């Protein structure tokens with residue numbers, strides 16, 4: 238539950254930089270700042286909200302620690318909903334640690350990971366979807382992921398789930414009215430058919446959200462992409478080309494790459510978490526053997542495989558074995574004929590399934606990028622994407638409860654009061670998304686993923 242004590246912490250990274258910020262939140266925030274800060278402007282005493290004051294910070298012996306800018310935010314008009322002070326110091330880790338030490342001496346408690354946001358949630362400033370959107374916003378690394386998290390922060394998912402909850406409540410209310418007043422003449426519009434069609438609509442919405450999860454996850458987390466192919470086909474050259482830097486060592490010797498190399502590449506709005514591997518072949522070299530074993534492990538977890546072939550040789554029997562394997566385990570893969578600069582134009586047999594490139598000269602790379610986009614960017618049929626496993630699991634629970642409800646109502650033997658239980662279960666599952674009802678464990682789990690200063 239909401240803790241009474243005042244919390245404080247350094248909320249910017251501890252590195253030498255322009256400014257470093259310390260935040261204090263809670264009942265004692267204003268008393269504490271008065272003990273350690275001398276504002277140049279005496280109006281600071283009034284603690285007018287959303288005003289900034291320059292002055293000096295000092296320790297209990299009176300020694301100056303810094304000249305700082307102090308921001309006052311009065312609860313409930315602050316991020317946490319509590320009285321909050323932000324101290325903008327010089328970005329020196331020593332200063333920041335000393336100032337924090339003084340604040341703790343004055344009675345504040347050092348905040349835990351995510352504790353500021355947790356307080357914002359407990360004080361009703363944010364629901365859980367908005368709290369989780371803060372973490373997504375901090376971690377977003379492309380425009381699409383950012384828009385998604387910012388919309389969620391503004392309340393898009395909260396509102397969407399809110400409408401579904403309202404709908405469920407009104408259906409439950411009708412069912413309960415028919416239990417409490419069974420002899421009342423039931424209005425024409427309140428038949429089983431009407432209830433069914435309303436539940437169907439709800440299910441449609443829930444299914445849409447569930448369907449959006451795989452795309453949402455790709456937007457947020459990227460696509461696990463693995464480069465494979467026989468030795469020397471140009472896997473590392475393609476990685477370097479996509480990265481635009483000499484990341485992996487390239488030589489004319491087969492077996493150059495041994496340990497897997499992981500990097501991140503943006504292709505428009507898509508992020509590829511790409512791994513260059515040792516590829517596959519029979520070898521007696523122990524180190525290379527380990528690398529090749531790793532290749533197979535990566536293939537298992539890959540969402541996309543870029544399968545490189547030397548265009549001069551075309552697909553060999555080993556390649557066909559690998560393609561069969563990939564088909565069997567149902568992986569997305571793209572066959573890429575590399576070193577197209579070394580073959581005659583008339584030998585290029587472009588098709589939808591095979592892409593020709595030269596990793597060395599950079600030809601065909603744009604075509605490869607659009608092939609990847611075609612595979613993963615689906616038509617934007619959804620107006621909202623969920624990208625969080627927790628929401629997905631809650632929605633599955635809600636859907637299952639509604640499915641049971643529909644079976645029961647169809648059977649016409651389940652009494653109305655029991656029917657209402659399934660609807661209530663669906664409601665509880667939806668309410669868990671927004672956090673209307675929560676356990677300390679759930680909050681611990683969510684907020685421990687946040688950084689200390691958030």
Ligand SMILES: Nc1nc2c(ncn2[C@@H]2O[C@H](COP(=O)(O)OP(=O)(O)OP(=O)(O)O)[C@@H](O)[C@H]2O)c(=O)[nH]1
Nearest residue numbers: 468469470471472473474492493494576595596597
């Ligand atoms: N002409 C030409 N040479 C290429 C091309 N791509 C790669 N090469 C050359 O092929 C050789 C092998 O390239 P790498 O990128 O190291 O190949 P790899 O598949 O990573 O090799 P291993 O790590 O040994 O499995 C190097 O000499 C590259 O310069 C290309 O498109 N055209």
Ligand SMILES: [Mg+2]
Nearest residue numbers: 472473493494
């Ligand atoms: Mg290599």
